[in-house]
Amino acid sequence: MPDCTKNFNLAQQKEKIKYKLDVRALEKEELGRFLANLQEKPYRANQVFHWVQARAVQSWQQMTNLSVTLREKLAANFNLVPLKLMKEQVSRDGTRKYLWELADGELIESVLLFHEGDYTRKRTTLCLSTQVGCPMGCGFCATGKLGFKRNLTAGEIVSQVLDLSTQFKINNLVYMGMGEPLLNLPDVLKSIKLLNHKEGQNIGIRRITISTCGLVPQIEQLAxxxxxxxxxxxxxxxxNELRNQIMPVNRQYPIEELIRACRDYIAKTGQRITFEYALIKDFNDSLQSAKELAQLLQGIKANINIIPINSINQGLYRRPSAQVVRRFVSFLQEKGLAVVIREEKGSDIAGACGQLAGR
Ligand code: SF4
Structure with missing residues (x-):
């Protein structure tokens, strides 16, 4: 028999959260304005922001230095809705994948990766989702096969960090999970401001990476x-010939336009850009491809991440041998480009690049 109670509960939940603001999506100044309208003193915004963004509380009751009356007032005016954890998987290499249910019943995933950093400093990176599904349809990506349902709110993006921050010290973020972040720019930028806030999670801005498949107008906006x-x-x-085959976005914004936007971005921001290159057997892993890539990125302030692909799609996209990967990388390095091979993590739990499918 179908479980009707789930839909009923979800409908109740949706009704409950519809008319209130998500406190996790509010910057401190916004919170201050709303609290002033509720006749509360300015310092209350500092207290509430600290509880929400730094301490990542799951309920109003946990805000123990606030009076019961104030907590009731907050509960009447704002939502504080943590994500519902549906599944946690742990990979052989320690990577953890989380399946979350959102308030409307949609599912997203986040992936937590652990690295030994330079000088034995440990890095813990969370790969965040920004959309339910994705409309971009990249051929090698499991998320792209789901189609697109909706954008995540800033609160839902931030919540992926907050709901894990009580267990893990997360110090790097990559917006590379489910969805194309630049199609959800206002909420993505708001989530960055919240997560970077000194009185919140305080994640350094240069430790936050946004990844895009190449939406030129939004890259211009980002600059x-x-x-x-x-x-x-x-x-x-x-x-273009190869890129058109695996990335439909390239038909709208061909490679020369994309590279032009990248050069403009670097000129305006002074920042280096990272280029991700998934290496696919017998498709883009030849020396000829390496030569074209070197020419394309010549003179650009770039880091190149080479990612030997994780097989999906019944082996249509296959991983090149270690020897071919080394040959490709050595060629680029000889041309003076800054190249690293990105270590594959979490592939046994479908948590690696291109494998997230909300399961
Ligand atoms: S690679 Fe990124 S942009 Fe492309 S379909 Fe997957 S999630 Fe969307």
Whole structure:
């Protein structure tokens, strides 16, 4: 028999949250304005912001230095809705994948990765989702196969960090999970401001990376955002002929336009761009491709991440041998480009690049 209670509960939940503001999506100044309208003193905004963004409380009751009356007032005017954890998987390499249910019943995933950093400093990186599904349809990506349902709110993006922050010290963020972040720009930028806030999670701005498949007008907008996060471009092919086959966005914004936008971005921001290149066997892994890639990125302030692809789609996209990967990378390095091979993590739990499918 179908479980009707789930839909009923969801409908109740949706009704409950419809008319109230999500406190996790409010910047401190906004919170201050709303609290002033509720006749509360300015310092209350500091207290509430600290509880919400730094301490990541799950309920109003946990705000123990606020009176019961104030907590009731807050509960009457704002939502504080943590994500519902549906599943946690742990990979052999320690990577953890989380399946979350949102208030309207939609599902998203986040992936937590652990790295030994330089000078033995540990890095803990959370890969965040920004949309339910994705409309961009990249051929090698499991999220793209789901189609698009909706954008996440700033509160839902921030919540992926907050709901794990009580267990893990997260110090890097990559907006590379489900969805194309630049199609959800206002909420993505707001979430960055919240997560970077000194009185919140305080994640350094240069430790936050936004990745895009190559939406030129939004890259131009980003250059004016005034935020110094790292921009990553999912390039994945050195020419239009190949890129058209795996990334439909390339038909709208061909590679020359994309590279022109990247050069303008660097000129305006002074920042280096990261280019992601998923290496696919017998598709874009030849020396000829390496040569074209080197020519394309010559003179650009760039870091190149080479990612030997994770197989999806019944082996249609296959991983090149270690020898071919090394040959490709050495060629680029000999041309003076800054290249690293990105270590694959979490592939046994479908948590690696291109594998997130909300399951
Ligand atoms: S790679 Fe990114 S932009 Fe492309 S379909 Fe997947 S989630 Fe969307």
């Amino acid at each position: 004016l955002s005034g935020l110094d996060f790292v921009l990553a471009i999912s390039l994945h092919a050195p020419n």
